[in-house]
Amino acid sequence: MKKWIPVLSGVTAGFLAATVFFADFNVGTKTAAVDPAVKSNAEKVYVPFGEKDEYYLFASGGHSGQMFIYGVPSMRHIRTVPVFSHDSATGYGWDEHTKELMGGYTWGDLHHPAFSETNGDYDGKWMFATDVGNSRAAVMGLDSFTVRDIIEVPNTSGPHCAAFVTDNTEYIFLPTRFAVPLGSEYASLDEYSEKYRGVMSAVSFDEQTEKLNVAWQVALPPWSYDLSDAGKGISKDWAVLTTYNTEEATTNLEINASQADRDYIVLFNWKELEKMVADGQFDEVNGQKIIFPEKHKGSIYLIPVAKSPHGVDVTPDGKRFIASGKLAPAMTIFSFEKAFAAIENKEFAGERNGIPVLNYESVMEREVNPENALGPLHTQFDDKGMAYTTMFISSEVVKWDPNTGETLDRVAVQYSPGHSVAAEGDTVSPDGKYLIALNKIAKDSYLSVGPSHPESMQLIDISGKMEVIQSAPVNPEPHYAQMIKADKINTFTVYPKDENRPNSVWKQEDTRIERIGDEVHVYGIAMRSKFIFDAKSERPDVIEVNEGDNVVLHLTNIDLDQDITHGFAINMYNLNIEVQPGQTNTLRFKADKAGTYPLYCTNFCSALHQEMTGYLLVKPKK
Amino acid sequence: MNKKLSLSSSLLVSIASVLLFASLFFPWWGMQFIAPQYPEGLDIIVYPNKLEGQIEIINGLNHYIGMKEFSEKNFPELNYLPYIIGGLALLVLGAGWWRRWKGLAATALLYAVGGVLGVYDIHRWLKDFGTNLDPKAPIKIDPFIPPIYGENQIANFITHSYFSTGSFLLGASFLLILWVLWKERKRC
Ligand SMILES: [Cu+2]
Numbered sequence: 001m002k003k004w005i006p007v008l009s010g011v012t013a014g015f016l017a018a019t020v021f022f023a024d025f026n027v028g029t030k031t032a033a034v035d036p037a038v039k040s041n042a043e044k045v046y047v048p049f050g051e052k053d054e055y056y057l058f059a060s061g062g063h064s065g066q067m068f069i070y071g072v073p074s075m076r077h078i079r080t081v082p083v084f085s086h087d088s089a090t091g092y093g094w095d096e097h098t099k100e101l102m103g104g105y106t107w108g109d110l111h112h113p114a115f116s117e118t119n120g121d122y123d124g125k126w127m128f129a130t131d132v133g134n135s136r137a138a139v140m141g142l143d144s145f146t147v148r149d150i151i152e153v154p155n156t157s158g159p160h161c162a163a164f165v166t167d168n169t170e171y172i173f174l175p176t177r178f179a180v181p182l183g184s185e186y187a188s189l190d191e192y193s194e195k196y197r198g199v200m201s202a203v204s205f206d207e208q209t210e211k212l213n214v215a216w217q218v219a220l221p222p223w224s225y226d227l228s229d230a231g232k233g234i235s236k237d238w239a240v241l242t243t244y245n246t247e248e249a250t251t252n253l254e255i256n257a258s259q260a261d262r263d264y265i266v267l268f269n270w271k272e273l274e275k276m277v278a279d280g281q282f283d284e285v286n287g288q289k290i291i292f293p294e295k296h297k298g299s300i301y302l303i304p305v306a307k308s309p310h311g312v313d314v315t316p317d318g319k320r321f322i323a324s325g326k327l328a329p330a331m332t333i334f335s336f337e338k339a340f341a342a343i344e345n346k347e348f349a350g351e352r353n354g355i356p357v358l359n360y361e362s363v364m365e366r367e368v369n370p371e372n373a374l375g376p377l378h379t380q381f382d383d384k385g386m387a388y389t390t391m392f393i394s395s396e397v398v399k400w401d402p403n404t405g406e407t408l409d410r411v412a413v414q415y416s417p418g419h420s421v422a423a424e425g426d427t428v429s430p431d432g433k434y435l436i437a438l439n440k441i442a443k444d445s446y447l448s449v450g451p452s453h454p455e456s457m458q459l460i461d462i463s464g465k466m467e468v469i470q471s472a473p474v475n476p477e478p479h480y481a482q483m484i485k486a487d488k489i490n491t492f493t494v495y496p497k498d499e500n501r502p503n504s505v506w507k508q509e510d511t512r513i514e515r516i517g518d519e520v521h522v523y524g525i526a527m528r529s530k531f532i533f534d535a536k537s538e539r540p541d542v543i544e545v546n547e548g549d550n551v552v553l554h555l556t557n558i559d560l561d562q563d564i565t566h567g568f569a570i571n572m573y574n575l576n577i578e579v580q581p582g583q584t585n586t587l588r589f590k591a592d593k594a595g596t597y598p599l600y601c602t603n604f605c606s607a608l609h610q611e612m613t614g615y616l617l618v619k620p621k622k
Numbered sequence: 623m624n625k626k627l628s629l630s631s632s633l634l635v636s637i638a639s640v641l642l643f644a645s646l647f648f649p650w651w652g653m654q655f656i657a658p659q660y661p662e663g664l665d666i667i668v669y670p671n672k673l674e675g676q677i678e679i680i681n682g683l684n685h686y687i688g689m690k691e692f693s694e695k696n697f698p699e700l701n702y703l704p705y706i707i708g709g710l711a712l713l714v715l716g717a718g719w720w721r722r723w724k725g726l727a728a729t730a731l732l733y734a735v736g737g738v739l740g741v742y743d744i745h746r747w748l749k750d751f752g753t754n755l756d757p758k759a760p761i762k763i764d765p766f767i768p769p770i771y772g773e774n775q776i777a778n779f780i781t782h783s784y785f786s787t788g789s790f791l792l793g794a795s796f797l798l799i800l801w802v803l804w805k806e807r808k809r810c
Contacts, residue, residue: 497678527682528682528683528685528686559682560678561676561678561679561682607686
């Protein structure tokens with residue numbers, strides 16, 4: 001009986017060994033043959049040399065004051081565009097034009113980039129952004145990725161809740177994060193409720209003159225305004241913004257602004273507000289037309305929402321908007337149609353600070369509470385109208401159906417996503433395909449650079465089951481981003497040769513140095529590989545002035561050839577500008593240090609770039 | 623022996639005149655410069671009355687080898703060439719209508735001499751530009767004469783010289799005249 005045991009175990013062992021060594025384990029995988037159409041994650045993000053990315057990603061640079069441009073899906077960083085901060089890489093902030101744009105400030109806190117729109121869709125012409133740090137708005141031209149105008153917005157402080165652009169870029173709205181007295185004048189915090197205001201500014205943009213202008217303002221109550229979105233379709237004359245600290249607390253907001261169970265969504269009709277301004281229903285304060293909602297009623301309404309909300313996002317069809325408390329587990333879907341009906345029927349729950357409050361129940365359509373999802377912040381949409389909400393506390397992106405509230409999918413991100421951006425995800429026709437989570441914490445994700453970790457952006461493929469397919473470190477601070485189809489943007493590569501451009505010089509023999517009193521005007525050229533400031537001089541690449549002179553240098557890059565950028569820096573004078581091919585740039589400075597200062601081309605331009613130098617000679621005062 | 627050209631021949635000569643006139647509106651000759659940094663190529667395109675292409679860029683690069691600048695004002699021919707060609711076209715037209723073999727032959731001879739002069743003129747300029755190089759130029763290269771037709775290497779550039787639409791029209795027009803002369807050699 002027992003004899004067969006060793007025999008059997010021997011046979012079994014032999015069979016096992018034979019199986020291990022000789023069996024073809026590929027049989028199993030062969031039956032589940034790899035579908036050649038299914039790309040690996042590496043293939044999905046790989047853009048071979050010679051090909052270009054499908055989308056541009058414009059990511060706000062927060063307190064870097066800059067805008068970061070990435071290609072998607074490769075997530076390659078293409079360019080940093082300086083907007084509110086000096087940038088020596090591009091000479092931004094030193095030449096006369098950009099110095100004037102910066103208005104004496106050396107930094108800004110760039111938030112919420114927003115594309116210009118035509119019929120609710122990105123038109124690829126302009127990009128707007130705001131500076132929470134110094135209350136400014138900027139516009140970038142997408143033909144050259146350069147800032148064209150920056151304005152300071154009076155009566156307001158910290159336009160964080162911005163910029164959001166209306167359907168046809170009629171206005172860029174800038175609601176403000178901090179309430180201040182109008183004109184930022186002094187007022188005791190004891191008078192907060194009476195004297196402070198959270199002003200929202202309607203800024204218009206003139207495409208011809210490339211100028212921004214504060215058209216009018218609304219003196220909203222002294223609350224903090226957080227995020228906003230313009231309506232679309234049936235709601236295109238309307239917009240929504242979230243507000244917190246409706247408690248009107250003046251200290252320790254962490255506690256004191258988290259007391260009330262509900263804060264508000266501000267719902268307003270900008271077409272009606274525009275009409276009110278036209279009809280003279282405004283007060284003029286510090287040169288601005290300001291509507292006081294308690295005096296001039298109509299057009300602005302409040303809707304209760306779970307406390308301390310962050311995002312409020314309008315669905316692509318313009319019929320609903322979605323908001324949630326930052327600390328609440330659930331999101332609320334509101335209906336524009338219901339809100340319009342309630343307004344029509346004057347179905348108000350009362351007033352707050354002179355503004356009618358709508359009933360939560362009469363505007364709300366549905367509450368959505370994905371299991372264990374915590375801290376819903378911001379929602380984007382795909383081509384099928386499905387919603388994707390970032391969950392800050394539970395570190396994930398949840399996909400759900402706004403029609404039913406059903407949770408469809410979820411994916412973990414690393415870690416704590418604030419905003420997210422889907423391809424054209426806040427337009428009337430989102431592209432689907434990609435979503436990027438902009439994460440606030442990136443510990444242990446990349447090679448360490450010490451205590452300050454890079455923040456991260458994670459690319460999520462949303463075409464099927466959501467999957468993180470790429471991760472890119474980013475400089476502080478990716479706050480919000482916009483993703484546009486690459487073929488919507490048309491850039492130029494060389495500035496057109498404009499012989500009538502003021503201060504430009506196009507021929508070597510026309511270069512000259514002119515003195516008017518103690519002002520020295522230099523009309524020079526930069527070309528491969530020399531500077532010519534005065535062709536008739538014995539040394540054409542030398543500028544000689546007297547100590548104390550004001551020097552105005554007009555430099556034209558006469559190389560009309562793609563990629564031939566010249567720089568111009570003066571040793572120890574803390575100056576550096578750039579001149580693009582065909583561009584004329586002006587630098588103004590006081591020659592207040594006597595001595596000999598080499599000047600040179602900073603932007604590697606040619607084989608003889610190293611020889612592209614000259615001297616600034618500053619003769620000492622006798 | 624002094625009979626007139628046939629009507630069909632006269633018509634062909636008229637066509638030759640039209641072709642010659644039409645050539646005024648097309649480029650005659652060109653040169654393309656290709657380098658690793660310029661895979662798309664830089665062009666000089668010569669019309670009877672103007673230059674086209676990336677002339678300023680080519681000038682910018684040529685200053686490294688000390689070559690003079692190409693510009694329309696450096697080529698006085700561009701001012702009067704259209705009149706010469708226009709005049710020749712009228713002459714051909716006249717010869718066609720006059721319908722004398724000898725007249726046409728004389729025009730053809732003038733035509734041929736003009737053509738040779740034109741080619742010589744291009745050669746003269748190429749020689750001037752390629753051999754009168756600034757001795758103080760940063761890049762020293764031996765004087766050279768770019769070919770009127772074909773490939774050449776200058777520093778990091780490969781140049782392609784070629785004849786273009788205008789010259790083809792001109793050639794076609796001339797061949798047409800020769801054909802008529804040949805056809806009518808017995809008749810007249
Ligand atoms: Cu340079």
